[in-house]
Amino acid sequence: MKLKSILLSTAAASLMLGSATVMVSAADGPEACEGCANEMTIVSWGGAYSASQKAAYDDPYAAATGVKIINDESSAEAVAKLRAMNEAKNVTWDVVDVVASDALRLCDEGLAEPIDGKTELAAAPDGTDADADFGVLRVNECFVPQIVYSTTFGYRTDKVGATPPTTVCDVFDLAKYPGKRALQKRPIDNMEWALYCDGVDKAEIYKVLGTDEGVARAFAKLDTIKSEVVWWTAGAETPQLLADGEVVMGSTFNGRLFSAIVEQKQPIAMLWDMQSFDLDGWIIPTGLPPERLARAKNYLKFATDTQRLADQAKYISYGPARKSSAPLVGKHATLGIEMAPHMPTDPANAGNIHTYDYGWWADNRDDLDAKFQAWLAK
Amino acid sequence: MAETVIDGKVSLSAPEILTTADGQPLKKALEIALRREKIRAVLLIAPLLAFVIFSFIIPIGYMLFRSVDNSIVGRILPNTVIEVVKWDPDVSPLPEEPVFKAMVSDLRVAVADKTHTRIGSLLNYANPGMSSLFRKSGREIRKITDDGSYKEQLIASDEGWADPETWRTIRRMAPRYTDSYFLNAVDRERRAEGITLKPENEQIYITLFVRTIVLSAAITLSCILLGYPIAYLLANLPARSSNLLIILVLLPFWTSLLVRTSAWKAILQQEGVINDLLVFSGLIDEAGRLVMINNVTGTIIAMTHILLPFMILPLYSVMKTISPSFVRAAKSMGASDWTTFWKIYFPNTIPGIGAGSILVFILAIGYYITPELVGGTQGVFISNRIAYHISYSLNWGLAAALGAILLALVLALYWAYDKVVGIDNVKLG
Numbered sequence A: 001m002k003l004k005s006i007l008l009s010t011a012a013a014s015l016m017l018g019s020a021t022v023m024v025s026a027a028d029g030p031e032a033c034e035g036c037a038n039e040m041t042i043v044s045w046g047g048a049y050s051a052s053q054k055a056a057y058d059d060p061y062a063a064a065t066g067v068k069i070i071n072d073e074s075s076a077e078a079v080a081k082l083r084a085m086n087e088a089k090n091v092t093w094d095v096v097d098v099v100a101s102d103a104l105r106l107c108d109e110g111l112a113e114p115i116d117g118k119t120e121l122a123a124a125p126d127g128t129d130a131d132a133d134f135g136v137l138r139v140n141e142c143f144v145p146q147i148v149y150s151t152t153f154g155y156r157t158d159k160v161g162a163t164p165p166t167t168v169c170d171v172f173d174l175a176k177y178p179g180k181r182a183l184q185k186r187p188i189d190n191m192e193w194a195l196y197c198d199g200v201d202k203a204e205i206y207k208v209l210g211t212d213e214g215v216a217r218a219f220a221k222l223d224t225i226k227s228e229v230v231w232w233t234a235g236a237e238t239p240q241l242l243a244d245g246e247v248v249m250g251s252t253f254n255g256r257l258f259s260a261i262v263e264q265k266q267p268i269a270m271l272w273d274m275q276s277f278d279l280d281g282w283i284i285p286t287g288l289p290p291e292r293l294a295r296a297k298n299y300l301k302f303a304t305d306t307q308r309l310a311d312q313a314k315y316i317s318y319g320p321a322r323k324s325s326a327p328l329v330g331k332h333a334t335l336g337i338e339m340a341p342h343m344p345t346d347p348a349n350a351g352n353i354h355t356y357d358y359g360w361w362a363d364n365r366d367d368l369d370a371k372f373q374a375w376l377a378k
Numbered sequence B: 001m002a003e004t005v006i007d008g009k010v011s012l013s014a015p016e017i018l019t020t021a022d023g024q025p026l027k028k029a030l031e032i033a034l035r036r037e038k039i040r041a042v043l044l045i046a047p048l049l050a051f052v053i054f055s056f057i058i059p060i061g062y063m064l065f066r067s068v069d070n071s072i073v074g075r076i077l078p079n080t081v082i083e084v085v086k087w088d089p090d091v092s093p094l095p096e097e098p099v100f101k102a103m104v105s106d107l108r109v110a111v112a113d114k115t116h117t118r119i120g121s122l123l124n125y126a127n128p129g130m131s132s133l134f135r136k137s138g139r140e141i142r143k144i145t146d147d148g149s150y151k152e153q154l155i156a157s158d159e160g161w162a163d164p165e166t167w168r169t170i171r172r173m174a175p176r177y178t179d180s181y182f183l184n185a186v187d188r189e190r191r192a193e194g195i196t197l198k199p200e201n202e203q204i205y206i207t208l209f210v211r212t213i214v215l216s217a218a219i220t221l222s223c224i225l226l227g228y229p230i231a232y233l234l235a236n237l238p239a240r241s242s243n244l245l246i247i248l249v250l251l252p253f254w255t256s257l258l259v260r261t262s263a264w265k266a267i268l269q270q271e272g273v274i275n276d277l278l279v280f281s282g283l284i285d286e287a288g289r290l291v292m293i294n295n296v297t298g299t300i301i302a303m304t305h306i307l308l309p310f311m312i313l314p315l316y317s318v319m320k321t322i323s324p325s326f327v328r329a330a331k332s333m334g335a336s337d338w339t340t341f342w343k344i345y346f347p348n349t350i351p352g353i354g355a356g357s358i359l360v361f362i363l364a365i366g367y368y369i370t371p372e373l374v375g376g377t378q379g380v381f382i383s384n385r386i387a388y389h390i391s392y393s394l395n396w397g398l399a400a401a402l403g404a405i406l407l408a409l410v411l412a413l414y415w416a417y418d419k420v421v422g423i424d425n426v427k428l429g
Helices: A002-015 A047-065 A075-087 A100-108 A130-137 A168-172 A190-197 A202-209 A212-223 A237-244 A254-263 A290-303 A306-312 A323-328 A358-377 B026-065 B071-076 B078-084 B097-113 B116-124 B130-143 B150-157 B164-173 B180-185 B205-236 B239-254 B257-268 B273-280 B296-320 B324-332 B337-365 B369-374 B382-391 B396-420
Strands: A039-043 A068-072 A095-099 A144-156 A181-184 A229-232 A249-253 A268-283 A353-355 B003-006 B009-012 B188-191 B194-197
Touching (some): A039 A290, A047 A068, A047 A254, A075 B382, A144 A237, A144 A306, A168 A268, A190 A268, A237 A249, A237 A268, A254 A268, A358 B116, A358 B130, A358 B205, B026 B396, B071 B078, B071 B116, B078 B097, B097 B130, B097 B150, B116 B130, B130 B150, B180 B188, B180 B396, B205 B239, B205 B337, B205 B382, B257 B296, B296 B369, B324 B337, B369 B382
Parallel strands (some): A181 A249, A268 A353
Antiparallel strands (some): A095 A268, A144 A249, A144 A268, B188 B194
């Protein structure tokens, strides 16, 4: 619940736009970096997301420092590749964009460098140190959060009749909304939604899921729609399935739905109820030579400061992870629309959210995944 | 050779020794010449051999070794592994003070080296919850003092240390080598009462192994059925048109795998081209649209298409070498078209079918991208799980065990093929 209240206060702050015209000072560039490497490899997810990072972070950083930035789009396999690089003692990446659960794993495995939030990251304009500014979103000492995104549902407006779905439980209601649904091929989120719609109190979900009966109960709920589910693995699948009319509703990352709705003008609408918040951010791999480590830290300090995080939101509908960035979020860079209402953290969208428990999943992911796969194969 | 019989025994008289012109025994001279030949052969292939050993055999062997290697436990918890094996879980549910003392001293070193979470995530594969137990204990370890019972203090820091299952897991994982990954890979586990099947809701790998073999065989069969007529056409048309056809066969081969797989999605899905045509022509109604993707059908269709060239090309090159006079001869002696084909032509193409089948089958068994994209829940292979454990769960031990079993299966099938058809009977052209 703590995470929720912080996220909501972030969003509330964004509503007070008028009062919070934070001046961007002249010291608005990367710090000088003595004896740092002149080239760095930044790893991210590719597509519109990498483009938003390039515009908000890389281009200004390269312009100010003259560093040559090489982009790699390997974030999806980052954990395995980092482990292999570490074992081969040849780490070729300098800064890597990963989701919070992967960051937890990398930090546990000793593959990510701890970063001191007080000295190695930029303070907020009002002097609040970075750790306090990120709050609980900094899930561990290796992870510097960047954006809040959510996994949520979109539905075809022309295929749901006169009464569009309003709660996540409508996904489980085949009588009211017949047709196929797209769900992610993993237990995370799906198990929680199933229990929630089976009547489990939101605060009790992980307690129930921790028992064998709870797992059986979640599967029993999912069984009721299993025949109508299309399972996706790549975030781009659901918008495509919705656009083709293959499914009437489906879960995916909110930014994907944003571009399908706003940029491609598809007959799709968002169902924000019980959206599942998740985080994406940076880690620095361990085992870098000192000059490259210094460069990576210098970049990170710049790229995760208040203004830079707010800038990224001009290009993509993911909420900045710093509290102090929220008031600076403005309009979309090319479409010119206000971005705030499209953020998962906007109060109108975040009325009823699901906060995914990293620690719990770090313990139970492998076990539940085996059960989930066995259930799928049945 | 002269034989003499003395007292019923046969004795061989010494054979005459053959010598070369310069008086050397022939055998020795031959040996020297052959040895020189062998050294030259080895030197010629040495670069390739070294390349294969260093870039293929050693890494693969190293990776497969992970399926039994458990040395990290002993490296990070050196004192605990010595003490914990002295504890008998049947006598007392929890180990005694010396084990806890060893754990505290190992944890202190591990926390300083930041390796305690690594051991936690490893043990977590065997017992969910160990990951957070080690992470939390890493934070609490500073509070544990040397006066007072380590047992009480450690249990006070986290209740998990009072769970007998925690210590059983550590005890089970203490030896240098483990069979737990292999057991897991065949849906089994070691319990107090011995090796048992896992609970039904966790059994998955045997199903996937069987499915992988069955579907790969089905894909191979459909490749034979579709590829044979095309290869025949290619081999018997005049060069000009057969060259064009060859390009048509190879064209999809040069297109990106992902593009082809996505194209199949667009064609086969319920709102896709085929269903639209069927509905438009009135063969099926709107409600009866066929489900041809995200299931076994989708996997077989897409994989057959992708692997078809591997069947057609060996078949074509074998058919090219079959002399047309065989067929003419059979016909001139009164054989019907069918008899000519079945008795004369077909047996000659078996080496091509063999080569194509081996190629297609082995490629199919290791595929994972296409089944992942079009296979839904019923059309995914064992390789999808291997990929998952390599890239996401980081359980490389289990991935290595699954890979080793898959390799053994392929070798066994290869051996069976050799026994039944004969590997000499395989021709690529």
